[in-house]
Amino acid sequence: MYDLESRTHAIVADLRSDTVTKPCDSMRAAMAAAEVGDDVYGEDPTVARLEALAAEMLGKEAAIFAPSGTQTNLLGVLSHCGRGEEALIGRRNHIFRYEGLGSAVLGGVAVAPLEQAANGAISRETIAAAVKPDDPHFPISRLLCLENSFYGRVQSLAEIDAAVTAARAAGLRAHLDGARFFNAATALGVEPAALAAPFDSISICLSKGLGAPVGSVLVGDRETIAKARRYRKMLGGGMRQVGVIAAAGLFALENLVERLEEDHARAKRIAQRLAAIEGLAVDLSAVETNMIFPQIADADCAPLRDYAAAQGVALSLHPGESRLVVHRDVDDAGEQAVVAAFEEFYATPNEEVRRD
Ligand SMILES: Cc1ncc(COP(=O)(O)O)c(C=O)c1O
Known part of the structure; x- marks a missing residue:
């Protein structure tokens, strides 16, 4: 996912916050008019x-x-x-x-x-x-x-x-x-x-x-x-x-108020997939809206963040404060990319992707 020309990672999904949403074409048209x-x-x-x-x-x-x-x-x-x-x-x-x-x-x-x-x-x-x-x-x-x-x-x-x-x-x-x-x-x-x-x-x-x-x-x-x-x-x-x-x-x-339900449903689906990963704990009962707070070992936060970034998934993972936030710019492809990044990271032997 690394874009050689711009020397940046193409973002497939940005779950750091719901503040990262960008105005869609219809919203921009309303603004222009x-x-x-x-x-x-x-x-x-x-x-x-x-x-x-x-x-x-x-x-x-x-x-x-x-x-x-x-x-x-x-x-x-x-x-x-x-x-x-x-x-x-x-x-x-x-x-x-x-x-x-x-x-x-x-x-x-x-x-x-x-x-x-x-x-x-x-x-x-x-x-x-x-x-x-x-x-x-x-x-x-x-x-x-x-x-x-x-x-x-x-x-x-x-x-x-x-x-x-x-x-x-x-x-x-x-x-x-x-x-x-x-x-x-x-x-x-x-x-x-x-x-x-x-x-x-x-x-x-x-x-x-x-x-x-x-x-x-x-x-x-x-x-x-x-x-x-x-x-x-x-x-x-x-x-x-x-x-x-x-x-x-x-x-x-x-x-856009009514579609918030979609974000909540997507957050639940992602949380369920993450909860099924060995080595990762997610309290599913706490996923009530668009946020997921997985329990990630402190030592895994930075390597998992880097690993996901290389797949085009931006995550806010910090010791004691890791959260995934779903919003309208996270689509089906984004959902799959997030889940895949976690699954692959935890399936990879420690020494290959994780630091001590
Ligand atoms: C719960 C809560 N209240 C207030 C704010 C402040 O909003 P703003 O960033 O627009 O100042 C935020 C921003 O993240 C927030 O999460």
């Missing part, structure tokens, strides 16, 4: 349509388009919490681990990391114990943040309801990092509005499994989204004729 205007003046009709559709799908009053999921999460937290107030967040949640703690750095918001289950659920006891008493020694607890889906796992409506009810009992608001919100709704077999209902704000990424090149949407009530609009401008996220990008997200919401 998008009607645009200055969105900071509120004059971009395509952005307006995207925001209206996102709000309608989630059963909320309003939405705001932003460049990234990191920004829509930040807009959510800043819109609910002021300086000296506190957000309770699962300790493995993206907002806590991978977003530079922007809410603390830029907003003076205190953050309390909470224990959570393997599917990201946070128990009502954990929430009740984390809420600070009304005492000047402490920040004022103001918000609970959940994430769904969470490392490919999903929290049920009952688990979410328990957590949000505990939060509300303590006077907190609730934000959902729904970077893969539609994967979660698909896996649970529930309407997006039902999954969104418990929350005051939901951040949805258009640039992951939905296949748009850029963009996220924060959805919520009118007042929260109006605040978010001020923060977006302050953060430099106000964009001008951005309908050309919003059109990709609009195309995704209109056409």
